[in-house]
Amino acid sequence: MRAVQITRFGGPEVLDVIDLPDPISGPAQQLFKVSAAGVDFADTHQVEDSYLARQELPLIPGAEFVGTPVDGGERVVGLLLGGGGYADTVATDPRMTWPVPEGVTDEQALSLVLQGTTAWHLLRTSTHLVAGESVVVMAGAGGVGTLAVQLAKRWGAGRVIATASSPEKRALAEELGADATVDPALADDDPKAFTAALREANGGQRVDVVLEMTGGGVFDGALSALAPFGRIAAYGMASRQAASAVAPASLMGTSRAVVGFWLAHCTARPQMLDEAMTDLLALTAAGDLRPVIGGRYPMTAVREAHQDLRARRSTGKLVLDPAR
Structure with a gap:
């Protein structure tokens, strides 16, 4: 598979696009072919090992993808609990995936799985607006x-x-x-x-x-x-x-x-993610919620995507195209 890997911690300069063996699906996991991977600000912390969870090398960053099962099936947006999102093939528990409705783009779906659920729970669960x-x-x-x-x-x-x-x-x-x-x-x-x-x-x-x-x-x-x-x-x-x-x-x-608030704690209670994703996908499909897409970068431009995030040059959601 084609993926972004880091072998040392640091800034955007440590992100390298290389060829690696396809992931092997573990118990209760499924392989997915990725059409788009999400880039999140937390990824910049992951790459420098400065976030809440300690990272281990070598590492494929990223936690969000849109894709289809390699053996066929519907398009889903998914969450990866241990990284691995910056790749053209991923393995994850299908429990951490959600069908993408017609009319919702890959980029829109990616904006919801981490950033959207965070916004949802900040207002609903953490601050009880x-x-x-x-x-x-x-x-x-x-x-x-x-x-x-x-x-x-x-x-x-x-x-x-x-x-x-x-x-x-x-x-x-x-x-x-x-x-x-x-x-x-x-x-x-x-x-x-x-x-x-x-x-x-x-x-x-x-x-x-x-x-x-x-x-x-x-x-x-x-x-x-x-x-x-x-x-x-x-x-x-x-x-x-x-x-x-x-x-x-x-x-x-x-x-x-x-x-x-750290979204990782919701993964231990999947119903919390289900509730937020069901609401957010429906609102987006109906045109009542407008995800802002900041740019779709070729995977080969992953360093530029991280540079833009860190320099505050971006708006909305950034996405990687693993085919480019």
Whole structure:
């Protein structure tokens, strides 16, 4: 098979396209021929071994694919629990696959399996969004953010505020339904300025829900902007910077909550993925949810895809074409 493999940890430069033996399906697994593979920001952490789960070399990155069983069958979108997604053939448990409805493209389906289910559970499971509450979506033009903005509006958020790093990205977030946008660069020099900007975007009021994936000063500024009984869900660390320690007394004194979310824990409860995927695929097929596709890269351009992600040049979902 043709695949992307790394034999040392690092940046995009360690990603090499090579020929490898086809995977061997284990117990309760099935082989699939891949038509498109998803690229996720978490993959950049996987490649440098800086994420929550330790990685072992050699490694084929990636966790999402669209394809068909090698012995024939319907098109599915699937999740790979141990990596291996950047390849033209994968082996996975069929329990971790979902049929792709007619009218939903490979790229749209890939946008849902990790990023869509993350947005769904951040709002439904982690923060328990209540109609009328204000929601801040960090990286509102990204893979999770573009879907979270739309879902928050659909589920009755009173005001949706998105952060984005350029005028073009802020315009996209507003096109998708954000009521206001904020430049997260304000947090680089002073988290208090970022706090003030979030409150200004919310009509001078503190905010109820924050979906946060940056860390550092962005997390600190967003936490300070929370209203009593507000919740901030941390699901990433794109800045590679740690936020300030959260003291229990400060949470008690302000009646605020900090919640962590890692989609990997949903894999132990497959019904959690089923519920989210069923809803998201149906909404997309009906045209009620618009996944934003940021680009389809040949597998030979995998380094460029990672460079674009890390440099914040991309919007929405990035996809690899294993045939090119």
